[in-house]
Amino acid sequence: MNTSTEYPSRTAWRVSALLTSLALINFIDKISLGMVAVPLMAELKLTSAQFGVLAGSIFWLFSLSSIVVGFFANRFQTRWILLVMAASWALLQLPLVYATAPLTILVCRVLLGAAEGPSAPLSMHELFKWFPDAKRGLPVAILNQGAVIGLIVAGLIIPVVSRNWGWRMNFVLLAVIGAVWCVLWLIFAERREPPVFAAPAHVISRTDAAPQTLLPYRKLLLSPPVLIVILLGFSAYWSSGLMLTWLPAYLEKGYGFDHVTAGRIFALVILFTMPYTLFLSWYSQRLQARGASSRQARVQIINGAFITGGVLLLLQHFVAMPAGLKLTLFAVGNGLATICFALAPAILGELAHERQRTALLSVYAALVTSAGAIAPAVAGRFIQANGGNNIAGYETAFVIGAGMLLLSAALSMRYLHPERARERLSALGVSRSA
Template identity: 35%
Template sequence: MTSGNLAPDRPHVAAASAQAAPLVNAKRAWGMTGLVVFLYVVNYADKAVLGIIAQPLARELGLTSAQIGMVGSLFFLTFVVGGFLAGPMAKYMSLRWALVVLAVAWSLVMLPLVIAASLTMLLVSRMLLGFFEGPSSALMHTAVYSWHPPAKRGLPGALLAGSASVAKIALAPVLAFVTVEFGWRAAILSLSGLGALWLMCWLLGWVEGPFTAKAAKAAPADEAVEGQVPKHAEPNVPLRRIFLSRTFLSCTFLLMSVYALTTVVLTWLPSYFEVGLGYSALQAGSLFAVPSVVGLALMIVSGAVTDRMIQRGATSRVVRIIVPCAGVIFCGGVLASLPVIGTPALVVGLLSLGYGFAAIVFPLVNAAISELCPPQQTAHTMGVFLALVAVGGLIAPYATGVIVDNAATKADGYALAFQSIGIISAIAAVAVLLLANPDRDRARIRAAA
């Protein structure tokens, strides 16, 4: 790749590209990306396992639905708090060992529940799991971005975001089978074993990529890498300048609303299909995977296409702001129409399509946010961003339950909840279109350094 393929307003990327392209082994870069994606799948399976084991766990411990819901909300509370630790962990630890610590913690914190099951132990273990999972997303994005230059982060970001879909499509049915055949304890033990398998692969194979400040500082002067300049030429910038930029603030609101949709789908979609649309429990469970399949496909396609666009000269605003916002606005229109659609199959199809178009916002906007900061501040910036985004998951599932409880019928309640989220997301997307511009805000932030 040469500088002639890049937009003229991205000279810092273009100049580095000409020097660095031959130095990156694509096969190795994607192999390292695969290791991180593997971890993300395990990470999301740990999140989702509560929904899978909820009923047998509730029967054994005598838990009410409200208590199970409380456990879910407290998970996201500590998840938000833990997210702010990504920056300090990246500062004092390497990516290699930071993710080792987190993965080991995930594998261990649920094991006491297997030995001494109680509501208190369930609360403590899930809150600890949320706390240790909080910093993980930002660090995993930083690890993947270390192997890909800014202009090529759409597709790897899509693979990371798609890990949630992979977990629901591939691991959730396996965990459900294990739970039915061997009990909920076996499901937890299986995830701990999967975490141990990842740990062995990681320790044997992981190497930090060249697109980081640490790599640039260690590299000889004649081996500059694409998207990276020596540390003395790219100093730290005031974090408040990043967090108060129009791009950061507006994109936070947008992703918070779409994340709310994601958590409502995870928590309530099977119930909507069964209670609201009249499908059987088995049919509802099977249809649960449909939005994930659509979302995964659209994220991968959009990531690959937008990476190609940006390499051919498209600006970051077009590729990573306008494209995903258009998808969210389409989703908002679809969800807003749900209460007036009377055909269950059409509701499933439209909701899946709308969810899929909204899902492309995660990899594309995450890549845009990573452009705002110098490489050495990526983990801190992404940690704060993703922690704030997760607030949507803290609010939306409970709010949906309140709406359903107070609606004339449960079907009306679910449809109204999805409609409300769709309208809020569409409004957020319009705000981002008016306010966000990564190229402009990056230049302003650098000027303040």
């Protein structure tokens, strides 16, 4: 591979488009059960607490598979691993079409989670191969918008499909979409090796150079800056997990909207996240281009988004206001936290040697997404305790997410300094050839 300060933009953005579409499918898969929660619960006679466990089951093996496959990907080409994963997603939708018992759904969702767990870190790693550090902010943000678009599509399409053909037909469509992506990946995925990027001389002492030493994984994973980044991601995913699982039911049972209207409102709530996530990612990249430190361009943006989002979520719960304003604050508050998914992996990319990056991102994804297993089940308990249809149960669960955003932002403000952390980690490492 050639060392270069340039990057093949056409190839890089083609890979980015394919990975973004994969993220779209990934998140339609994740939200699909939440979008059919009401008809599914009615048909299978499930309580809110039981459905919370069922919905969170997709994350039971999510974390473990993310770690295992992440280390596996250090030795094998990620493009083939991604293909196998996507094909398995498609196949695992089919048993749900005929499921008559919760156990069938539970098993399929657990296996689907195991297959989807490594998707985000592997996609990030594949993307990072084609973009130098200074240009990663925007493509990572766009990759994350694939998830947002997937949620919007799910909110608009799944309720309509459920109304006209039944909730099971959604899983037939997901199987077909997954198979189509596999064909497109085989045709258009780049087969040549990407370049190795050399940091430009004027920024090599700043954020563009990852540590040039390897560090024992125990020291790397237990270092305070890595732990704080993981906490930030966990807090953001907690809020996202609640929204993905319970927002449709919250709109239907809490506010009395019909299934299709609730889906449209859900799509609108998700749509709120796109403009400022893209803007903040672009602004972060622009700050770096002007010479800002990673703390200024990445950490402080995450902190500001978390604090603002947490305050808005507290206001929508504790201050009396019209339903429209309440939902707007909910949308903005949750949406601001998603900037973490664009910037946190980039921060971790600064802290690890390239040979350790995939494993670190995989462990990060594994620990962060474990919030997706815990949050729905915890929320289900609160909702069940408040009668299942009471809006207070839903909002109590959302307030816990707000508190986590504020706590993690406070720790990040005090302790997360990527430049200092990179120097300390490099000093603890061993030589590149070790």
